[in-house]
Amino acid sequence: MPGPPGAGAGPAGGAPPRPPPTLLEFHSPHGVALLLFEVSALRRFLLRTYAMVPGGREDVTGVVERGLSALFGGV
Template identity: 75%
Template sequence: MDITVEQPMLARLITAEDQEIPMSATLRYCADDPLAVFVDFPAEAALEGEEVTWTFARSLLDQGLRAPAGHGDVQIWPYGRTRTVVEFHSPHGLALLQFQALALRRFLLRTYEVVAPGQEDVTRVVERGLCALFGGV
């Protein structure tokens, strides 16, 4: 199944000085990788000047829309009634972004129309990961 859901969004990058800088991002979901959500940032939003993609669990997005979730590289939590914060950690630092919660919920619901929660083909994901790990096709 090669179905992809994409949704461009406006995010606000929160700086160390508490300034909010608008930036674009695209949320992406692929039925072929049903456990993951991808967030693509354009080159102008990245430190290296190249497009950046973050990948994290779809279930993390679901949990983070309702309560603080995640530890490690990606953490998500509600911020007031209308916003959601997504915090990305990398060796180069961290990025704190705010998204409209409604837009994230809408995206998540669209992914559930493609692959319902609990109906992900985990066997196929594991096989593909093992092939990549061991150099298979």
């Protein structure tokens, strides 16, 4: 049975489905930042941060706020 008008002949390909991205939501007095990450990229990032700062030794007072402000340029 022929395909719809305009359909090409020959093999069709596809790609395996990708896992959905992970959404991180950051809130500050200046607004909200929504960041999408591929799961594997987020996992690699977290493993590197855990290697640099042992669990329970975090001191993030103001660090996240300053980082987000720098990232978004005061938007």
